[in-house]
Amino acid sequence: MKRLQSLLRRLERFPHTLVPKSILRLIESLNGASSSWGPGRALENWVHGQPWRKALPLPFQIEVPIFYEDARGQQRTSGMHYVLLPHEILGTFYQFEAADLMMKLTGGPGALAEFWSHEQTTEWFRNHPILRVTDPNFVIPFRLFGDGAESSRKQKFEILTLVLPVVSHANRSSATMDTRILISCMSGTYCNHYSRTRILETIAWSFEALSTGKYPRCDPWGRPFTAQYHPHRMRLAGKRIAGNYVGVLEAFQGDQDFIRILFSPSRFFPGNFAAIIAGHVNGFIKMTTPS
Known part of the structure; x- marks a missing residue:
């Protein structure tokens, strides 16, 4: 926040x-903030007032188990975690009144067909239940990228990001801001196998919705959306997400630690994320790791 304020003063x-x-309104809001928490609240209010805020979906709130240690030893509690859902990102980008936002996902005219033309001879493509029967001009590829990150205070975070390979392929760009969308960030202090599982189950469920092109009627664990439980999602249930567009998980991307976490045989829960996605792509999982 101090760096932002310094930049705005310049x-x-x-x-x-x-x-x-x-930006002038943001400067005015921050200048009028009086207490230590005031600048953060002013920034939050400014963001909510921006027209582009409508291009981002409301985060999906999930309860995750949290383990920590104190003088009594290891303790367990729970906390709320927020995830941006891939299928809702596609939906809000499609509905937002700015064509360049959808181009961020599609790469522009003809880019999707050109991207998939390089995959058509692979066994993965030929056996894919969506790609083999869908016009490639309407299939948007996403990669799930997992990595660790450190803050200025050396606190570690575990992040999950959507990578947009068609954009980097079409524009020959690998710039982070052009090709990635952050969907989950959790403190490494609290992130564990159980909380990670909950997050990955949520993302897998969202990819299933992407593959059908329709908004889901239930949450990842089968609870229906109702007028009391996620009412705005109930109103969208069963509707097309983005016209004729669908999305597919094109690859996993990350270092060895991330791939090991996803596909380790010692995963402790039945129907793990690998199995969920394997069902989604008919048993063929395409993975990429940085060289």
């Missing part, structure tokens, strides 16, 4: 005709 010295009005 922008404030520019002629105001050169600075977007939305």
Whole structure:
């Protein structure tokens, strides 16, 4: 936050005709914040007031188990975690009144067909239950990227990101801001096998919805959406997510630790994420790791 405020103070010295009005309003809001938590609240209020905020879906809230140690030894509790759902990202991008947002997923005219043309001779493509029967111009590939990250205070986080391979292929760009969307970030202090499982089950469920092209009627564990439970998701249930578009999990991407976590034979829960996705792609799992 201090770095942001420092940058904005420098922008404030520019002629105001050169600075977007939305940034000037943010500067004014932060300047008016009085307490230690005020700048954070001011930034949050500013974000919610921006028109592009509608291009992001509401995060999906899940309860995850948390383990920690204190003087009494290892303790277990639970906490709330928030995930941006891949199928809802596609839906909000499609509905948002800006064509360039969908191009962030599709790569532009003809990019999807050109991307898939390089895969058509592979066994993975020929046996894929979606790709073999769907017009490639309407199949959007996503990769699930997992990695660790450190903050300025050396606290570690475990992050999950959607990678958009068709964009990097079409534009020959690998810039992080152009080709990735952060969907989950959890403190490494609390992230464990159980909480990670809960998060991955949620993402797998979202990919199943992407593959059908329709909004789901139930949550990842079979509880129906109702007027009291996720009412806005109940109103979307069964509707097309983005016209004729569907999405597929094109690959996993990450270091050896991430791949080991996903596919380790010692995974402790039945029907693990690998099995869920294997069913989604008819048993053929395509994985990529950085060289």
